[in-house]
Amino acid sequence: MDKKTKIYIGLFILAILGYLYLENAKKKPVNWFPSYVATHKIPYGTYVLYNELPKMFPSTKIKTITIPPFLYLEDSTQVGTYFFVNDLLNFGDAEFLRLLKFVERGNDVFISTHGVQIDTLNFETKKLVSKNFEEKVFFKFKNKAFKGKEYAFDRAFPNHVFKKIDTLHTTILGITGYLNADDERTEEGVNFVKYSYGKGNLYLHTFPEAFTNYHILNSPNQQHTANLLSYIRADIPILWDAYYKTGKSKITSPMHYLLNSKYLKWAYYVALFGILIFILFEGKRKQRSIPVIVPLKNQTLAFTHTIANMYFEKEEHKNIAEHKITYLLESIRTKLHIPTINIDKGFYKNVAQRSGNSYEDVIKLFKLCDDIHMKNKISIYELVKLNKMIEKFKNTVQNGK
Numbered sequence: 338m339d340k341k342t343k344i345y346i347g348l349f350i351l352a353i354l355g356y357l358y359l360e361n362a363k364k365k366p367v368n369w370f371p372s373y374v375a376t377h378k379i380p381y382g383t384y385v386l387y388n389e390l391p392k393m394f395p396s397t398k399i400k401t402i403t404i405p406p407f408l409y410l411e412d413s414t415q416v417g418t419y420f421f422v423n424d425l426l427n428f429g430d431a432e433f434l435r436l437l438k439f440v441e442r443g444n445d446v447f448i449s450t451h452g453v454q455i456d457t458l459n460f461e462t463k464k465l466v467s468k469n470f471e472e473k474v475f476f477k478f479k480n481k482a483f484k485g486k487e488y489a490f491d492r493a494f495p496n497h498v499f500k501k502i503d504t505l506h507t508t509i510l511g512i513t514g515y516l517n518a519d520d521e522r523t524e525e526g527v528n529f530v531k532y533s534y535g536k537g538n539l540y541l542h543t544f545p546e547a548f549t550n551y552h553i554l555n556s557p558n559q560q561h562t563a564n565l566l567s568y569i570r571a572d573i574p575i576l577w578d579a580y581y582k583t584g585k586s587k588i589t590s591p592m593h594y595l596l597n598s599k600y601l602k603w604a605y606y607v608a609l610f611g612i613l614i615f616i617l618f619e620g621k622r623k624q625r626s627i628p629v630i631v632p633l634k635n636q637t638l639a640f641t642h643t644i645a646n647m648y649f650e651k652e653e654h655k656n657i658a659e660h661k662i663t664y665l666l667e668s669i670r671t672k673l674h675i676p677t678i679n680i681d682k683g684f685y686k687n688v689a690q691r692s693g694n695s696y697e698d699v700i701k702l703f704k705l706c707d708d709i710h711m712k713n714k715i716s717i718y719e720l721v722k723l724n725k726m727i728e729k730f731k732n733t734v735q736n737g738k
Contacts, residue, residue, distance in 0.1 A: 346617065353613075357606060371424045372584020373545065375401070375577065380551035382584070383422065386562065389553075390575065393566060398574040405580055407432040410439050417574035418445040422548045424583045426450040427655075427713050433457075441535030445570060449542040452497050454711040458532060461501035462543060464707070465526050466681060467515040476528070476544065478511045478564055488561040490546060493679050497543040498526025506533050510568070513544065531568070540568060654720040655712070662706050665727050672734065680707075692734045702726045 368379045375387035390399050402409050406419065407429070419439065426448060428436065433455070440446050453462045474496060476488045496513060507530050514525025532539040542565065546552050553559045569575060596602050666677045673691045675684065680703060689696040705723055709715055 350614075353610060357610075370584060371549075372582065373423045373549070374582050374584040375579060377584055378550060381546070381549045383548055383550065385550045385553045386548050387577065390577075393563070394569070394571050394575060397571050399577060400574055401577045401579050403579045405432065406578070407435055409576075410435045413438075413442070415439070415576075416442075416444055417576040418447060418569050419576045419578065420447045420569070421578045421581060422449040422545045423578075423581050424451060424545060425710070426581055429713060437534060437539075440537035440539050443536035444573065445538050445540065447540040447542070447569060449545040449548060449565075451495050451543060451545065452711050453499070453541050453543060458534075458539075459501060459503040460499065460530075460532075460541065462497040462711075463500040465496045465498045465513065465515070465524055467524055469515055469517050469523055471518070473516040473520075474513065475516055475522075476511065476513050476547075476561060478529075479509055480564075483564050486560075488558055490544075490552065490558075491555075492546075492551075494544075494546055495680075496528075498528050499530060499541075499543075500526070502527065502530065503532065507531065508533075510540075511542075511565075529565070654715045654717055655709070658709050658715055658720050658723050661723060661727055662709065665706075665730070668731070668734075692730065694730055694733045698726075698730070702730055 369381060370379065371381040372379060373381065373383050375383050378384045400417070402419075409415065419436065436446055437457075452464075453460055455461075472493070474490050476490070477485065498513060502509075509527050509529075510531055511527070511529030512525055513528040515523050517523050528543045530541050532541065547558075547562050547565060553562050596605070669675050669688060669692075670677055673688065675687050675691065677684070685696060685699045685703065688694070689699045692699070705719075705726060709719065709723065
């Protein structure tokens with residue numbers, strides 16, 4: 338090996354070491370993923386709440402439930418307050434009926450999630466839209482014991498309120514809305530209710546962020562969370578749902594575990610670097626003839642057809658629709674370069690302008706998407722309607738007509 342080659346190899350090694358150093362020194366970005374998992378310390382995890390519950394309810398047993406409610410409540414002797422908090426919750430009809438029977442026996446169920454649609458109990462929510470230039474949200478309890486104090490939240494989120502309530506059996510516990518620049522209320526609605534059913538109560542709440550690490554650690558919002566939890570009984574166990582969570586509650590990949598540990602990650606990088614050096618110095622001397630291997634056929638299309646047929650034959654129209662909506666949003670982000678965090682009037686306007694679709698067609702498309710999100714099941718006709726509207730939207734983007 339001549340001197341010039343050694344210099345190149347040395348510079349290459351220095352470049353790799355420099356890159357690894359910069360990667361290690363780089364500040365890790367904040368993970369805003371809405372996991373709602375009790376072991377996650379990210380902003381939208383529930384680590385703080387889960388670990389503070391024993392202090393707030395010292396005489397109450399707290400049980401973590403890792404199986405679906407449908408299975409857990411097979412035992413009709415179970416008692417407690419079943420506590421659900423997640424970005425989205427989709428109970429099956431049979432499962433929700435079992436929850437209602439659980440409440441009817443004298444237990445409570447507390448559900449905090451974005452958007453609630455329960456036809457059997459005459460509950461329906463809608464997204465509260467603000468006309469203000471800057472959205473300043475407020476939350477307030479109806480209970481006079483809380484002295485009418487209002488709480489705020491400084492990040493964008495889908496603020497839902499109840500537009501349909503069974504007033505005969507329902508008690509309004511809290512409201513939410515928006516303030517203008519002069520701190521005057523412009524829009525408001527009900528976001529926290531108690532529904533009496535049999536001997537128990539069903540609590541419905543549409544702001545699950547109130548139970549996250551980020552909200553609780555921003556003073557004085559911890560009092561807001563404490564006020565919500567004050568409606569939970571202390572004389573029966575608290576059943577913490579760990580099944581319906583957006584985030585993963587356990588590690589499902591060895592590489593995930595490897596790269597999440599600082600020391601194991603560096604050991605992995607050093608091993609790769611050592612293999613690379615070995616190849617550079619030893620590969621040329623000991624390389625054998627490489628046999629010709631016929632490449633495998635691309636079975637991606639056939640696999641896609643197979644998976645699609647499985648979904649269709651099982652009549653999982655809801656899952657197919659959710660995937661289509663996810664791919665639609667991804668297409669808008671990558672092709673139209675429009676963020677999809679906030680689906681509001683500004684978003685509709687930008688999509689209409691950049692895609693060539695009319696403003697009214699864009700609103701109809703995303704109104705249908707919202708309706709599908711709120712349902713546990715959809716029909717084949719709704720799936721076909723969604724597919725036609727998405728294909729029409731994409732054809733307009735590609736062909737301009």
